[in-house]
Amino acid sequence: RTLRIGLIPGDGIGKEVIPAGRRLLEALPSSLNLKFEFVDLKAGFETFEQTGAALPDKTVEILKTECDGALFGAVSSPSTAVKGYSSPIVALRKRLDLYANVRPVKSVMTAKNPIDMVIVRENTEDLYVKEEKTFDGPDGKVAEAIKRISYKASFRIAKMAGEIALRRQKIRDSGAPSIHKSPMVTVTHKSNVLSQTDGLFRATAREALADPRFKTVDVEEQIVDSMVYKLFRQPETYDVIVAPNLYGDILSDGAAALVGSLGLVPSANVGEGFAIGEPCHGSAPDIMGKNIANPIATLRSVALMLEFMDEEAAAAKIYAAVDGNLEEGKLLSPDLGGSATTTQVLEDILGRL
Amino acid sequence: RTLRIGLIPGDGIGKEVIPAGRRLLEALPSSLNLKFEFVDLKAGFETFEQTGAALPDKTVEILKTECDGALFGAVSSPSTAVKGYSSPIVALRKRLDLYANVRPVKSVMTAKNPIDMVIVRENTEDLYVKEEKTFDGPDGKVAEAIKRISYKASFRIAKMAGEIALRRQKIRDSGAPSIHKSPMVTVTHKSNVLSQTDGLFRATAREALADPRFKTVDVEEQIVDSMVYKLFRQPETYDVIVAPNLYGDILSDGAAALVGSLGLVPSANVGEGFAIGEPCHGSAPDIMGKNIANPIATLRSVALMLEFMDEEAAAAKIYAAVDGNLEEGKLLSPDLGGSATTTQVLEDILGRL
Ligand SMILES: CC(C)[C@H](C(=O)O)[C@@H](O)C(=O)O
Ligand SMILES: CC(C)[C@H](C(=O)O)[C@@H](O)C(=O)O
Numbered sequence: 001r002t003l004r005i006g007l008i009p010g011d012g013i014g015k016e017v018i019p020a021g022r023r024l025l026e027a028l029p030s031s032l033n034l035k036f037e038f039v040d041l042k043a044g045f046e047t048f049e050q051t052g053a054a055l056p057d058k059t060v061e062i063l064k065t066e067c068d069g070a071l072f073g074a075v076s077s078p079s080t081a082v083k084g085y086s087s088p089i090v091a092l093r094k095r096l097d098l099y100a101n102v103r104p105v106k107s108v109m110t111a112k113n114p115i116d117m118v119i120v121r122e123n124t125e126d127l128y129v130k131e132e133k134t135f136d137g138p139d140g141k142v143a144e145a146i147k148r149i150s151y152k153a154s155f156r157i158a159k160m161a162g163e164i165a166l167r168r169q170k171i172r173d174s175g176a177p178s179i180h181k182s183p184m185v186t187v188t189h190k191s192n193v194l195s196q197t198d199g200l201f202r203a204t205a206r207e208a209l210a211d212p213r214f215k216t217v218d219v220e221e222q223i224v225d226s227m228v229y230k231l232f233r234q235p236e237t238y239d240v241i242v243a244p245n246l247y248g249d250i251l252s253d254g255a256a257a258l259v260g261s262l263g264l265v266p267s268a269n270v271g272e273g274f275a276i277g278e279p280c281h282g283s284a285p286d287i288m289g290k291n292i293a294n295p296i297a298t299l300r301s302v303a304l305m306l307e308f309m310d311e312e313a314a315a316a317k318i319y320a321a322v323d324g325n326l327e328e329g330k331l332l333s334p335d336l337g338g339s340a341t342t343t344q345v346l347e348d349i350l351g352r353l
Numbered sequence: 354r355t356l357r358i359g360l361i362p363g364d365g366i367g368k369e370v371i372p373a374g375r376r377l378l379e380a381l382p383s384s385l386n387l388k389f390e391f392v393d394l395k396a397g398f399e400t401f402e403q404t405g406a407a408l409p410d411k412t413v414e415i416l417k418t419e420c421d422g423a424l425f426g427a428v429s430s431p432s433t434a435v436k437g438y439s440s441p442i443v444a445l446r447k448r449l450d451l452y453a454n455v456r457p458v459k460s461v462m463t464a465k466n467p468i469d470m471v472i473v474r475e476n477t478e479d480l481y482v483k484e485e486k487t488f489d490g491p492d493g494k495v496a497e498a499i500k501r502i503s504y505k506a507s508f509r510i511a512k513m514a515g516e517i518a519l520r521r522q523k524i525r526d527s528g529a530p531s532i533h534k535s536p537m538v539t540v541t542h543k544s545n546v547l548s549q550t551d552g553l554f555r556a557t558a559r560e561a562l563a564d565p566r567f568k569t570v571d572v573e574e575q576i577v578d579s580m581v582y583k584l585f586r587q588p589e590t591y592d593v594i595v596a597p598n599l600y601g602d603i604l605s606d607g608a609a610a611l612v613g614s615l616g617l618v619p620s621a622n623v624g625e626g627f628a629i630g631e632p633c634h635g636s637a638p639d640i641m642g643k644n645i646a647n648p649i650a651t652l653r654s655v656a657l658m659l660e661f662m663d664e665e666a667a668a669a670k671i672y673a674a675v676d677g678n679l680e681e682g683k684l685l686s687p688d689l690g691g692s693a694t695t696t697q698v699l700e701d702i703l704g705r706l
Contacts, residue, residue: 077545077576081552087545127500132549140504143549147480147500151493190599192430192440196485196496199434223430225606226635232585232610246543250603253578257585282579 002035003309006063006070006276010044010088012283013293014073020295020346021071021277021302024318027350032314039066043088044283045076055088060095063274069305070276071298072269074283086130089269089278093123098269098276099153100160101248102304105255105265108326109177115258116179117238118168120161121248123269125153128245149197149244151204158205160270161185161242162214168239169216180239184218185209188227188243188251201244228254256280261335263294264326266301268308275308277301287334291341294333296322299349321352355388356662359416359423359629363397363441365636366646367426373648373699374424374630374655377671380703385667392419396441397428397636408441413448416627422658423629424651425622427636439483442631446476451622451629452506453513454601455657458608458618461679462530468611469532470591471521473514474601476622478506481598502550502597504557511558513623514538514595515567521592522569533592537571538562541580541596541604554597581607609633614688616647617679619654621661628661630654640687644694647686649675652702674705 005025009018025036041059048054054075063070075088092098101121107114131146165183172178187205189198202221209219222230224247230237231251235258243251256265265280279297287293303318325331331348332338340348358378362371378389394412401407407428416423428441445451454474460467484499518536525531540558542551555574562572575583577600583590584604588611596604609618618633632650640646656671678684684701685691693701 081544081548086548090546127543127547130546130548132547134549134553137503137505140508141553142501142503143553144502145500145547145550147498148495149497150490150495152490155493190480191434193443193483194480194485194498195434195439195483196487197498200487200494200496225602228581228603229606229610229615232607249578250581253582254585254607257582262582 001033002037003068004037004039004066006039006041006067008041008043008059008070008072010073010283011046011076012074012285012288013281014044014075014283016288016291016293016342017279017295017298018071018073020342021298023346024299024302024350027353028314028317029353032311032317034311034314041070043072043075043092045078045085047088048085052084054085055091055095060092063096069274069309071302071305072276072278073298074279074281076283076285090128090130092276093269096271096274096276097124098271098274099124100157100270101267102164102270103248103252103255103265103267103280104300104304105252105259107259108323110327113236114179115235115238117235117255118164118240119248119252119255120157120164120240120242121252122153122157122243122245124245125150126245147194147197149201151200154201154204155208158185158187158208158242159211161240162209162211162217165217165240166214179236182218183216184220184239186227186238186241187219187221188224188241188247189221190224190247192223198244205242224251227251231255231258252280261294262297263333263335264296264300266297266304268301268304270308275305277305291343292334293342294335295342295346296326296349299346317353321349324352325349354386355390356421357390357392357419359392359394359420361394361396361412361423361425363426363636364399364429365427365638365641366634367397367428367636369641369644369646369695370632370648370651371424371426373695374651376699377652377655377703380706381667381670382706385664385670387664387667394423396425396445398431398438400441401438405437407438408444408448413445416449422627422662424655424658425629425631426651427632427634429636429638443481443483445629446622449624449627449629450477451624451627452477453510453623454620455517455623456601456605456608456618456620456633457653457657458605458612460612461676463680466589467532468588468591470588470608471517471593472601472605472608473510473517473593473595474605475506475510475596475598477598478503479598500547500550502554504553507554507557508561511538511540511561511595512564514593515562515564515570518570518593519567532589535571536569537573537592539580539591539594540572540574541577541594541600542574543577543600545576551597558595577604580604584608584611605633614647615650616686616688617649617653619650619657621654621657623661628658630658644696645687646695647688648695648699649679652699670706674702677705678702
């Protein structure tokens with residue numbers, strides 16, 4: 001099988017980690033019978049400065065018509081609002097209807113208090129519809145934004161959370177070591193304040209997860225503030241967490257803190273038949289150009305993208321190679337307290353494939 | 354000076370901790386020259402079931418006309434939406450224009466990694482305006498909520514954050530042990546996505562804090578997701594964090610996790626010349642009636658209320674007595690791993706006044 005992968009490095013360390021992701025795909029053992037072709041695509045703040053568009057139409061077009069999947073690096077946010085600029089990753093998620101943002105946060109099993117959860121974040125609506133307006137009130141300016149929650153988007157994201165919970169259980173049943181015994185989905189919301197919007201998310205998620213297919217899945221709920229509290233007090237409890245867009249954004253950064261570095265945490269933006277892998281860290285201008293960015297978030301994002309292309313064997317090989325590097329703990333990048341370069345970490349992991 | 358204090362226990366353990374707060378006020382040493390009168394007031398889910406109103410007009414009226422301050426316990430949220438019921442504490446904050454929710458999160462100084470921060474949460478707007486509607490879309494129901502951010506509310510909350518930063522520095526300058534050397538305010542927002550609403554919050558906070566009065570205060574910014582990450586990775590960095598309502602709600606629960614229990618964290622809802630102390634924990638129906646709720650969040654809320662009434666000497670006595678109990682660590686409630694009852698913890702602290 002030949003897969004054509006769009007590469008969108010974006011800004012900052014995106015330009016260092018996306019090439020690492022490409023090298024990983026090229027280095028996969030031939031026994032997997034996978035071939036890759038690559039197409040370089042533009043997006044980001046630099047692209048905006050050069051072309052006037054942060055997400056050129058051509059990028060979207062090529063992803064839609066030519067690619068089987070893609071890798072996205074990171075984009076810089078300007079430090080003050082720049083007219084006409086808005087985040088290309090948010091736009092990309094919407095234009096390709098990549099309705100789920102899947103963010104597994106897992107420590108190695110040899111960690112003192114191992115954790116193993118995945119945050120399934122709705123990726124198309126909530127405050128991210130970015131419908132805002134500003135007007136003059138009696139006491140100065142007032143701005144309003146719309147938070148939109150729909151039955152459709154809530155249903156499909158909860159369904160995906162249920163499916164991911166079942167898939168994780170299947171992997172456990174096949175003997176993979178894990179801290180969980182049975183599948184659980186935690187529905188996160190703030191319906192005690194937002195009875196209509198978050199109330200709709202909550203009721204719809206309950207409805208989707210009441211399907212008999214999910215009868216083995218425990219469904220529980222957490223109010224978002226209490227979820228953040230519990231995330232830090234008893235993270236080992238959580239298996240799959242499903243949340244509207246903004247809460248999912250916040251929770252996944254919180255969960256990343258639990259494993260020691262955002263540099264370890266991958267994500268995939270997933271739609272019908274298409275997935276874009278994306279490390280959870282940002283463009284990190286402070287360390288850019290130094291070859292010290294941790295490539296692991298990207299390498300795991302490559303694996304996650306492959307999982308959503310049903311290439312589970314290839315994904316498993318990558319996860320195991322990364323775990324091998326972390327468990328040995330000899331070649332770690334500075335965010336993990338080591339002094340290895342991006343290239344050294346990458347080579348070490350390639351050697352373990 | 355005689356102060357008249359409204360007591361609103363609400364539901365669940367609110368009924369156990371608010372009486373502890375009253376006993377604390379009654380036990381303050383007479384050298385402070387303070388007298389207290391109390392008036393019992395109703396609010397909460399039980400009140401709603403009895404009277405049809407979660408926040409009776411009479412409660413608001415008496416607070417406005419008779420009281421110098423108040424203590425609020427907690428309210429239960431029904432597990433599914435109940436027609437006509439909405440949170441009385443959210444309503445109370447708005448009706449009394451208690452525009453700031455001040456939440457200090459502090460470990461004892463003898464802790465291994467001491468932290469000492471205060472979250473200053475805007476308390477009247479953002480998604481808490483609760484303007485929601487639901488309609489039928491092409492693919493099922495759609496619900497929308499308004500997130501409102503105003504210049505006026507953003508300015509006054511940032512100004513209060515600056516003032517609190519200066520006040521904390523003054524206390525440090527007078528010799529109080531602390532982990533901070535100079536005052537800092539961190540402005541939290543998500544203006545990379547919400548350029549108008551959170552953009553207005555950010556720009557206005559910057560403007561308010563640019564006042565020459567605050568020239569000794571370091572002002573920095575964090576995007577809310579990254580703020581949660583940093584809160585867990587380097588909490589000792591933070592002095593004063595100012596945030597719109599919802600982010601403040603989430604951040605304060607996150608910060609509470611750092612000190613080991615929500616049962617330790619106080620808050621004050623503060624307006625012009627009026628403050629309501631409120632423990633950050635909820636009504637905790639699972640432990641209610643067992644006399645094991647940690648009273649410390651309420652006792653510290655009493656102190657915080659007194660600070661906003663300019664009774665700093667009384668507040669300092671209470672903080673010291675609580676710290677004494679925690680540093681000794683012999684009489685701790687179950688949330689802290691101990692086995693002392695609410696009454697035992699209270700008595701121990703009263704004995705240290
Ligand atoms: C950069 C920003 C727009 C983005 C988001 O909020 O989704 C980022 O925080 C993420 O989590 O991918
Ligand atoms: C109970 C709820 C409405 C409330 C809030 O969201 O403000 C609580 O979480 C708090 O922090 O006081």
